[in-house]
Amino acid sequence: MFDTIILLLDATLRVATPLLLLALAGLFSERSGVVNIALEGKLLGSAFAAAATSYATGSVWMGLLAGMATGFALAMVHGFASITHRGDQIVSGTAINMLAAGLTVTLGRYWFEQGGQTPSLVGDQRFQAIDLPLAGMLQDVPLIGSLYSKLLSGHNLLVYLAFALVPVSWWILQRTRFGLRLRAVGENPHSVDTAGVSVTWLRYRALMIAGLLAGIAGAYLSTAHSAGFVPNMSAGKGFIALAALIFGKWRPVSVMFGCLLFGFLDALAVRLQGVEIPVIGEVPVQAIEVLPYVLTVLLLAGFIGKAIAPKAVGQPYVKSR
């Protein structure tokens, strides 16, 4: 039983990692006033770029770079449409999602001729698990030892990075000049403009950060979590991350808990497949797989209280008269 729980939590961390990276990407973007419905597309695009590059070069680091570059580039497209040209942020975001879904499969078929997949990645083409110091020695210590060695140790670098970014994000937002201005521009861009600070440049920088983070999430998905790219492997994670962002009320630490919760539900669904539950019997796979989504709807509908979005989110900035 104890081992089962450890395994479940272990899976939770792994599933929550891309959500967390994406949600932090969304956080930077939305706190600056730009709705980031394009997370899904950025994730998919960078997952493909990372896997393809990693396969071609044999280095997962090149893959990571390519993923980040792709996330960055897509974010700049988003910014060009919605900041520079004041287009509708939802429309440009949706366009990016569609672009990524189509382009990854098309390029994948053309380059690798495996129905849109990249070839399986092996060895240095993937991120490997890292054993934390003393993990081997401590694993026989009851409770704490197995928590440490089985739950906390043995993940790949990107998992640790994602969770380390939570306090870093908080610190940037709350303790730096950039963070103050970023929060202000998402609440009342006029106040920033009249204070002599460029609204455009601030929002671009927020989107750059968002693009890079989404790129890391993409690389994680295809080169760490899986061993290669599969068409549509993002599977709605970008939207779940947005849900976690709202769930966490646009605050880093709460957002992390949101991601962990959604990750847990996902991991639970996998665990419950084929398991006999007393009274009910074996639950059909489909019913379990739908669970995270149903709970998402329920949680968002009722349990988290009022989530107050940054006031200026979704509005292109226009100098009023």
Place this chain on the structure above:
Amino acid sequence: MSDSRPNQALALELRGIDKRFGDVHANNNINLQVPKGTVHGIIGENGAGKSTLMNIIYGFYEADQGDILVGGQICHIPNSREAIAAGIGMVHQHFMLVDNFTVLENVVLGAEDGAMLNVSLRKARKELQRLAHEYQLDVPLDATIDELPVGLQQRVEILKALYRGAKVLILDEPTGVLTPQETDHLFRILHSLRDQGVTILLITHKLREILAITDNVSVMRQGQMVGHVKTSETSKEELAELMVGRKVRLKVEKQDATPGEVLLSTEKLTYTDSRGVDMLKAVDLEIRAGEVVGVAGVSGNGQSELMEVLAGILEPTKGEVKIGSNRITADTPSSAKLVREMKVGHVPEDRLSMGLVKNFSAEESAILGIQEQPRFNGQWLSKRKDITEYCQGLMEEWDVRPRNPKLRSSLFSGGNQQKLIIAREVDQDPDVLMIGQPTRGVDIGAIEYIHKRIIDMRDQGKGVLLVSVELDEILALSDRIIVMFDGQIVGEVAADKANERILGMMMANVIPDELKQADTAGEAL
């Protein structure tokens, strides 16, 4: 020659400022000289170009032509950053504050020292305490903006400018949202700033304020400067004439009222909004035939809700409204349409969102709420021609310009929009007319006309409920004045006994001594 030499005694000088927006010549060859350490008023009607001019000085817009000189030096001001660097600060009409930031954070925003916030905040706290002490600008530094009343929010804006080292402070319509007492306090602050050598530019359309506080006045009309005068050598009448371009009667001529039967009344009327806050608390009110009842109060104290409940837009939570023989209660609610059929007209406070539809043509806006009447509505189609003729008729009668029923509603000036809305309501021949903020954003010429028509309604034996944040207007038109505070009626004063001081105190929920004795018999706690 002497003209081009730098003049050290001038804090700010404008030479030949010109700005066009498409076809609109917003600023036409504007010249202005503001001596150091003075309060300089800029007055003009809405759309005269005051705000455009100030936004040019503050770097929000760039002028097409002309020079700005600060302290005798020509300054190129392409953005707000340069304006701030040149020592210009601005308090905008709509505050430029982040609601969920603290006062301290708002002040520091954009003027931080270095990338780490702690250092900036610590320095700002010290500096602000000094400024607060020096200029009577006390503000709780760690409160968030949304916790503060507007008067304090405005002080934050002033502090922001001073913290950035402003030597020239522009205030755009600063008193629109303030109680008379807050206005007095603001003026004291401005005076002490002036005495410390700060130059103040005050933009307003309120003649009284210009006379009360400025040293010099410049008057704008239709994008041009039409006069510069010393305040001590001018009068309300002269300024109004300069602003409008013709003689204006500032006093409303009216006879004493002869109130008749009660047309509309409320009993213990209570309204709780969706957040669960009681916006109206057991309000008792009567409107009789042939009288104007004025409702005064700082905006947000239940006046808007009162109007909307009476108009059938909101449903009362408790208590009742009686209109003639009709009763409206929580169990028998009404609707805007039914109330209209009870012969109650409603000119909403918020003209642009409730009074008309901005993207509709004038004729479409002119039949809002009465569009189902058979004269506008055939069996299948609306009668476009009749609608156009109807609107044309209203425009003729009320002098709405331009007289084009097909023009988009948003393209009319505030005064003309308001005239059209009031015309629509008055034309229904209601027994009771409720008017909210009849002259907000309306120019002086149109104010004169609207006021006259309101008194005409009264003299025809109609009951009028007037809600306004302009005390001048309340005092000029009302026969009885009710003051609201926090959803309750603080008290009632007959118009001939009321003055600005008394109303101001009541607006802050203080009963003045002279009313206390008179009231002890009637008022229960």
